[in-house]
Amino acid sequence: MHLFKKQQHKTHFLALAAVTADGRITLDSSAMPEWTSIEDWEFFQEKLLGVDAVVAGRSTYEAARMYISKRVAYVLTSTVTEPRTEGTVTFVNPDITDLRALLGKYSRVAVVGGADAYRTMFDLGLCDELYLTIEPVAFGRGRELLTETKNPVRLKLLSTKTLNRAGTIVLRYEVLH
Numbered sequence: 001m002h003l004f005k006k007q008q009h010k011t012h013f014l015a016l017a018a019v020t021a022d023g024r025i026t027l028d029s030s031a032m033p034e035w036t037s038i039e040d041w042e043f044f045q046e047k048l049l050g051v052d053a054v055v056a057g058r059s060t061y062e063a064a065r066m067y068i069s070k071r072v073a074y075v076l077t078s079t080v081t082e083p084r085t086e087g088t089v090t091f092v093n094p095d096i097t098d099l100r101a102l103l104g105k106y107s108r109v110a111v112v113g114g115a116d117a118y119r120t121m122f123d124l125g126l127c128d129e130l131y132l133t134i135e136p137v138a139f140g141r142g143r144e145l146l147t148e149t150k151n152p153v154r155l156k157l158l159s160t161k162t163l164n165r166a167g168t169i170v171l172r173y174e175v176l177h
């Protein structure tokens with residue numbers, strides 16, 4: 001008799017973020033970024049075509065509700081004790097619900113920010129790849145991409161791509177676990 005080892009399905013998590021040259025993702029938590037390039041928006045949309053679901057923090061969801069609510073989306077929030085679904089959007093508290101198990105049915109999941117959501121997903125080990133767009137602008141203030149992670153995030157650069165003549169670049173990293 002042959003014994004077949006069940007193939008372990010593993011969800012691939014990719015984070016997508018746009019930062020200024022000084023590493024900021026936003027000036028104001030309540031607004032959608034208006035300083036990112038059209039080319040980055042197109043790149044972002046293209047990457048989202050290849051995912052089954054997105055994960056966003058509640059503030060990002062509020063800022064981009066018109067886009068996120070059209071997708072299969074998981075919104076991180078401390079305001080629920082168990083996952084609550086409205087249409088295609090599920091609100092989930094990652095301190096209570098096992099996100100890896102909840103998202104395990106998907107092949108590819110995109111983490112779309114903001115900073116609290118990135119930190120949460122990195123801390124939980126739910127980030128395998130990072131696409132970091134760097135726009136040629138510096139704010140000198142504003143929300144940083146990552147703050148207060150439990151551990152340093154170690155990355156391996158896989159590729160770089162220039163998106164436009166202004167010098168917007170995308171760095172593609174593998175997250176080393």
Ligand SMILES: NC(=O)c1ccc[n+]([C@@H]2O[C@H](COP(=O)([O-])OP(=O)(O)OC[C@H]3O[C@@H](n4cnc5c(N)ncnc54)[C@H](OP(=O)(O)O)[C@@H]3O)[C@@H](O)[C@H]2O)c1
Pocket residue numbers: 016017018019024025026028029030031032033056057058059060061063076077078079093094095112113114115116117118120143
């Ligand atoms: N440049 C970019 O690529 C990019 C990408 C995305 C967003 N943004 C911008 O970033 C800003 C929002 O970022 P943000 O860091 O302020 O907020 P965020 O990460 O979008 O959302 C923060 C909220 O998410 C919930 N949350 C996150 N982690 C949690 C955890 N571990 N446990 C429980 N709840 C958790 C909490 O919601 P509750 O308060 O409901 O508990 C928290 O207040 C917006 O301006 C947005 O446009 C920029």
